Amino acid sequence: MAIVKKLNLRVPVVISIQCVSRISSSINVPEKVNSFAVKILATAEKNEISSGQDPTGLTSAALYLACKKYNLPHTQKYISLKSGVTEVTLRNNCNTLKKSEIIVEMTITERDGH
Structure with a gap:
């Protein structure tokens, strides 16, 4: 990863919608949570945050944060178990x-109606 940054290279990252769908269906969340997680991942890709990250781990984190936004009681332990990543990841x-x-940027954008 350090080499990629040093050489100022862009590594293409594919956000796996199938990964989001698979994990969100296994933790049984509403579509609005699923959609917000996809927005988080798309923003992470746009800001090059997702480069070099494990897609499943990043998707699990996005879904966890989306669950928190919508006050769903899913724990890190539960989501990590259902997604197959460790709680640490x-x-x-x-x-x-x-x-x-x-998350801050997205909350402000949603509040402003953009």
């Missing part, structure tokens, strides 16, 4: 997304 990816302020 989920937590680290959540922190990556939070530090990048993607």
Whole structure:
């Protein structure tokens, strides 16, 4: 990853909608949560946050954060179990997304109606 940044290369990242759908259906969340998780991932890709990240771990984190936004009681343990990633991976990816302020940007954008 350091080489990619040093050489100023862009690594194409594919957001797997199938991955989002698979995990969201296994944790039984409403479509609005699923849609918000997809928005988080699309914003992460646009901001090059997702480059080099495990797609399943990043998807799990996006779904967890979307669940929190909509006050669903799903825990990190539950989502990590259903998605097949460790709680540590989920937590680290959540922190990556939070530090990048993607969630803050998206909340402001939604509030402003854009």
